[in-house]
Amino acid sequence: MADGDNQIPKLDDALQVPCIKPGSMDGLQPFLASPEHQEALGFPGELVPDWKERALAKMEELAEKNRAFQVYLDICVKCGACTDKCHYFLGTADPKNMPVARQDLLRSVYRRYFTFAGKYFPWLVGARDLTEDVLKEWYSYYHQCSECRRCSVYCPYGIDTAEITMAARDILASVGMGQKYSNEIIGKVHSVGNNLGLNPKALGATLEGLEEDIEDDTGISVRIPLDEKGADILLVTPSADFFAEPHIDGLIGYAKVFHQAGVSWTLSSYASEAANFGLFIGNYENMRLVSQRIRKAALDLGVKRIIFGECGHAWRVAYSYLNTLAGPWDFLDQNYPIPQHILEFTWNEIQKGTLTFDKSKNDHLNMTYHDSCNVARGSRMGDMPGGQFEIPRNVIKAVCNNYVDMDQDTIHEATLCCGGGGGLLTDDLMDLRIKGASPRMTALQQVTKDHGVTHMAAICAICKTQFSKVMPKYGYEMDSVVSVHQLVSNAIILDGQETEDDAPEAAEAEE
Amino acid sequence: MLATIYALLFYGATILLVVGIAMRIQRYARIPAPLKIPTTPAPTTTGGVVLRMAREVIFFESLFKSNKWIWLFGWTFHMALWLVLARHVRYFTFDVWWWVQIVQPFGTYAGFAMVAGLIGLWARRFLVDRVRYISSPSDHLILALLVAIGLSGLTMRFVAHTDIVAVKAFMLGLMRLQINELPADPILLTHLGLVAILMIIFPISKLMHAPGVFFSPSRNQVDNPREQRHLAPWAAELEK
Numbered sequence A: 001m002a003d004g005d006n007q008i009p010k011l012d013d014a015l016q017v018p019c020i021k022p023g024s025m026d027g028l029q030p031f032l033a034s035p036e037h038q039e040a041l042g043f044p045g046e047l048v049p050d051w052k053e054r055a056l057a058k059m060e061e062l063a064e065k066n067r068a069f070q071v072y073l074d075i076c077v078k079c080g081a082c083t084d085k086c087h088y089f090l091g092t093a094d095p096k097n098m099p100v101a102r103q104d105l106l107r108s109v110y111r112r113y114f115t116f117a118g119k120y121f122p123w124l125v126g127a128r129d130l131t132e133d134v135l136k137e138w139y140s141y142y143h144q145c146s147e148c149r150r151c152s153v154y155c156p157y158g159i160d161t162a163e164i165t166m167a168a169r170d171i172l173a174s175v176g177m178g179q180k181y182s183n184e185i186i187g188k189v190h191s192v193g194n195n196l197g198l199n200p201k202a203l204g205a206t207l208e209g210l211e212e213d214i215e216d217d218t219g220i221s222v223r224i225p226l227d228e229k230g231a232d233i234l235l236v237t238p239s240a241d242f243f244a245e246p247h248i249d250g251l252i253g254y255a256k257v258f259h260q261a262g263v264s265w266t267l268s269s270y271a272s273e274a275a276n277f278g279l280f281i282g283n284y285e286n287m288r289l290v291s292q293r294i295r296k297a298a299l300d301l302g303v304k305r306i307i308f309g310e311c312g313h314a315w316r317v318a319y320s321y322l323n324t325l326a327g328p329w330d331f332l333d334q335n336y337p338i339p340q341h342i343l344e345f346t347w348n349e350i351q352k353g354t355l356t357f358d359k360s361k362n363d364h365l366n367m368t369y370h371d372s373c374n375v376a377r378g379s380r381m382g383d384m385p386g387g388q389f390e391i392p393r394n395v396i397k398a399v400c401n402n403y404v405d406m407d408q409d410t411i412h413e414a415t416l417c418c419g420g421g422g423g424l425l426t427d428d429l430m431d432l433r434i435k436g437a438s439p440r441m442t443a444l445q446q447v448t449k450d451h452g453v454t455h456m457a458a459i460c461a462i463c464k465t466q467f468s469k470v471m472p473k474y475g476y477e478m479d480s481v482v483s484v485h486q487l488v489s490n491a492i493i494l495d496g497q498e499t500e501d502d503a504p505e506a507a508e509a510e511e
Numbered sequence B: 001m002l003a004t005i006y007a008l009l010f011y012g013a014t015i016l017l018v019v020g021i022a023m024r025i026q027r028y029a030r031i032p033a034p035l036k037i038p039t040t041p042a043p044t045t046t047g048g049v050v051l052r053m054a055r056e057v058i059f060f061e062s063l064f065k066s067n068k069w070i071w072l073f074g075w076t077f078h079m080a081l082w083l084v085l086a087r088h089v090r091y092f093t094f095d096v097w098w099w100v101q102i103v104q105p106f107g108t109y110a111g112f113a114m115v116a117g118l119i120g121l122w123a124r125r126f127l128v129d130r131v132r133y134i135s136s137p138s139d140h141l142i143l144a145l146l147v148a149i150g151l152s153g154l155t156m157r158f159v160a161h162t163d164i165v166a167v168k169a170f171m172l173g174l175m176r177l178q179i180n181e182l183p184a185d186p187i188l189l190t191h192l193g194l195v196a197i198l199m200i201i202f203p204i205s206k207l208m209h210a211p212g213v214f215f216s217p218s219r220n221q222v223d224n225p226r227e228q229r230h231l232a233p234w235a236a237e238l239e240k
Ligand code: HEM
Pocket: A077, A078, A079, A156, B056, B057, B058, B060, B063, B070, B073, B074, B075, B077, B078, B121, B122, B139, B142, B143, B146, B207, B209, B210, B211, B213
């Protein structure tokens, strides 16, 4: 890897389009999954001898099973509208990171073997044979896509490169070329229940520690229950919320909100992970197995509702797929959305007036908000389209005095991925992560310059980890990214808690 | 002789076009979308989806958000194409329908707009490095084909008139399975030959975007996954 500073692209504005630099990201690739991790997910351990036949058979199978894959391969007109929409292209200038060019890596092979023109006139339509070099190229460039769907917003047919990326990764894994980072993690979920491999005992101890922290902080005992049968609400949250900063402050925020709302809730050690990396590797069966854990936990604990914590891809899988993968949810209380987002819950409570805040507690922060890609373009919150943009902002504004949005072209449905989504949040892809973050970082620097923004809130475990890692490269402290519920936690006044209003008097009395 | 060759060419091209598109559409319709993947924010009702799709195919809404130049050229080309096609209907109906009469004057000049739009799109394939990178020979050839169809048509309309009454008689004849005389005008023969090629390649090329856009799950799905369970038949098998 080149030395730190050289990797950081300097953009004049967040969406500045570079001239193409062919080959600039050639050969970059994440570590391959070991045979053990491959086999645990039902994939062959290493590249199989008949990989070519198997890859083509898999491609044909996916074209039969997934309309998006088939239609998108056929109908791209190469208009070029998507070419400047991917943050990895903006950050690396490698033309193979242009969405349509990324699709073409696979489309060229599809055309060669499955279309008339490609079979008989390959040179005419850019069709090419499937070789081992092509396979390597797939492995490289399909791991330079965070499946963020930004391209799909701008394509006249909604062609979603993420669908092609997922299919390509599924094909690669099925011939023995899975990705270490994702497959290892999925294996841990299958065996232990969360991405970290945190066992129930360790988890219980961590949560007890957190309860003590809250009590030390506020003087109030707020519970973070684990595996409590008969609780009303099952909270499923990314396991990063149990140990990483700033995630953990978000978890404390949820606990305080539940406490104030007076609801009974619990976490599950069996389903102690909201994230579903089955999405990243494009494998329906694995995604389904991971989701089924939540169903089992809900049944075993006898809960009535399911709420998801702050996590982007997790919320997409929860909102858009959970009903498909693990439903029907006829045994839950139908008066609530199934599943519900923690922000939907908190916003409802705020509207009901059950929560009181001291907004000045966040006055040291000048906030902006980063729309996480898969929440923005692959899910919804609330009843109205676009609720996924409004509700988080409403909550932030309810607890903070200082808030501004970043450039309109980089938020809402046009939001830029953090650079670490879709299974790329691994150190072996650090160079790509730093470059891919540059459009978002540039938009942030702009509001810092114009409005003195100091902190950016996010509602995704990946965004939070990625930003705390890459923000220092762009001149911010690593704790400049915060959880939305961390802001809630800062401002919320718990019943019986000593507030600032009482405090000055006490101070005066002491004088 | 000439008339027979062209008659057979058009029968063949029509069969390939119709059967080809029908088979492709049937395939798109048969393959399930296993998951809910509308690009959000998306409409929450079927009516909303119909509107979204209408905005896409009539105004090219997403393209407009995306790139104003491509939108300008692309939209001009397509709308002009429809006017031109509508104008051509009079060669296939004995009594010309009222709406075909109305579009006549527009249709004439739409030919220029169509060619202008196509040339704009084509220019981008040379001038913009990103678009040059993604263009294959076929992408250039389709534009060349359409430009050639447009220019040969405009030539007959404004420069070297052809015997339009005879052409109409030929076309009406084809529709009644009889072969009438076709004027041996080289520009006409070029025009018709190129159109036949366009019809033949339609179902096996990217021109399938026209029917295909209606099957794009990211645009045609209703955003209601929490309210309604969505399950593909092959995925239902996994539950057994
Ligand atoms: C439902 C009908 C149709 C819709 C919604 C549609 C939409 C579009 C859109 C949005 C584009 C991309 C922008 C552009 O490059 O213009 C495009 C490209 C194109 N369309 Fe269509 N189209 C339709 C029918 C047709 C038909 C009937 C033809 C030809 C006979 C056609 C030929 C083309 C060609 C050649 C391109 C590529 C232009 C280029 O190379 O840049 N389209 N279409």
